Amino acid sequence: MTTDSPPQFDLVEQPWLPCTMLDGSVTELSLGEVFERSRQIRRISGELPTQDYALLRVLLVIFWRAHRDDPGLVGPGADVDEWWEDAFDAAGGETQVQRIRAYLEQWRHRFDLFDAAAPFMQVADLHTKKGEHGGVRRLLTDAESDYLSVRAGVSFDALGFAEAARWLVHVQAWDYSGIKSGAEGDPRVKGGKGYPIGTGWVGSTGGVVLHGRTLAETLVLNTAPHAVIAEREEEDLPAWEQEPHNAAPRGVEFPTGPCDVLTWQSRRVRLFPDDDRVTGVLVSNGDRIETKNQFADPMTAYRYSRNQSSKARTVHMPQQHDAARTLWRGLTPLLVREGVLQEAPRELQPKPPATIAWLHTVRHDRALPQDHLVGVELVGMVYGTQSSSVADTVHETLTVRLGTLMSKDSRTAKAIVDAGRATTEAAVDLGRYAGRLLQATGGEYAFQPHRTEGILHRLDAPFKDWLSEIDENSDPVVQRGRWFGLVERVVLEEAAVLQKGAGPKAVVGRMVQDAKGRPHLISSATAEGALRADLRQHLPGEPLPDATAATDTPTEGEDQ
Structure with a gap:
């Protein structure tokens, strides 16, 4: 009652x-x-x-x-x-x-x-x-x-x-x-x-x-x-x-x-x-809230919105997490700072959460525990049509050292961002390779997104382990090279499994025409050669340049 x-x-x-x-x-x-x-x-x-x-x-x-x-x-x-x-x-x-x-x-x-x-x-x-x-x-x-x-x-x-x-x-x-x-x-x-x-x-x-x-x-x-x-x-x-x-x-x-x-x-x-x-x-x-250029929240990153910006006004919007690739695409807005990214034409850099930006500026007047492990948790919500229902939640965790977050050396942050971006590109390369194998066995080429997502899932835990080991004394070139080597090995192992599953038809291959009508052979061998060429491009061994282009848009060819 x-x-x-x-x-x-x-x-x-x-x-x-x-x-x-x-x-x-x-x-x-x-x-x-x-x-x-x-x-x-x-x-x-x-x-x-x-x-x-x-x-x-x-x-x-x-x-x-x-x-x-x-x-x-x-x-x-x-x-x-x-x-x-x-x-x-x-x-x-x-x-x-x-x-x-x-x-x-x-x-x-x-x-x-x-x-x-x-x-x-x-x-x-x-x-x-x-x-x-x-x-x-x-x-x-x-x-x-x-x-x-x-x-x-x-x-x-x-x-x-x-x-x-x-x-x-x-x-x-x-x-x-x-x-x-x-x-x-x-x-x-x-x-x-x-x-x-x-x-x-x-x-x-x-x-x-x-x-x-x-x-x-x-x-x-x-x-x-x-x-x-x-x-x-x-x-x-x-x-x-x-x-x-x-x-x-x-x-x-x-x-x-x-x-x-x-x-x-x-x-x-x-x-x-x-x-x-x-x-x-x-x-x-209750109270409606304006989302354009609303920078009061220190616990979210903000992305540049080209579509909503004009010559008279630059607009940033809250950076929502990508539900499909939260870990890999979530790194850039967390670690962005001068020297990490080179914005594409007509683009401005995202703004990191104020909590992380603050750590970049803290003076080292005393010895803070630089090897202190810090958990980074990403949390978000996915809504349905017109945001009128809840479809899913986004949740991801990783561990970094406090010294990595506080480092004044942008090369370390750049190495991590590069690693995440390159891993995604290498995973896309595997999706293309699977599509070429399909073509070699007599089917039509079709990018295989589940192969991309599968390899990213397999690399999730190793990447977190790699990330947690980086500290302020780490050589970013060496660390990045070590990760690229692991990614290449894992992708090629998975490619070998796919090639075996494709069977003799893929080994023999068949003649197909390219976009200009020119005939060429597509087989498991030519598909592997293309994959290795893609990996050499996306997992380079040269020293870190001063800046690198990065984007959260799909890699070219992903949706072929």
């Missing part, structure tokens, strides 16, 4: 954040406990990687706001490099915990999930003209479609308060576009419907997280100091420091800074509790 007064669920004191501890155990902790025990926590571990990312962003904003008046960042004698290095050395220490504890106490009234006036990330009296709302399934990205759900056998009728809080944060970050319930008080509603304003902000980005050995280190690694000392610091407020929202949009589409964008309320939401469970939810349109 529904009670007359709403229940209370204090996110500062009540456990709701699933955490994997250093000993491998998983436990739910409150906001206060997460920060107090951050040295004992490996990472946030919710139901989905996209949920973990959304929750971590809330923790980061709390961390930033708690340090907004730190003397090391503001006032006479402030030194951001020294502040960051001190914060990394003392990650999770008592001084940081005290600041965060004081901040959470100051804003505790805004972290109640069912506060009568300003419930956390919700609108207290949100309602439709007919007073209708939906079931909790509306919050669950992996449950709205029975075909995508991993929750078989689990009831969709109600959620515990802790789980509801996690999915509330998730829906604000990642919710799909499409028609929403029309909330009373929203002037945009027509005929009881809220028409599409786009996905949640995070859904238009490619999330990048730097993971340390503990959550305490992770918080610092994902802190570019400008996130704490934004130019308009007093205006850059997270959702819980702003005036409580109502059904109407705020009337702003550009965030004032990182704290604003990381907690951007793309939806107006209201949870409906019944005793100790949430049994209903209303999700309506």
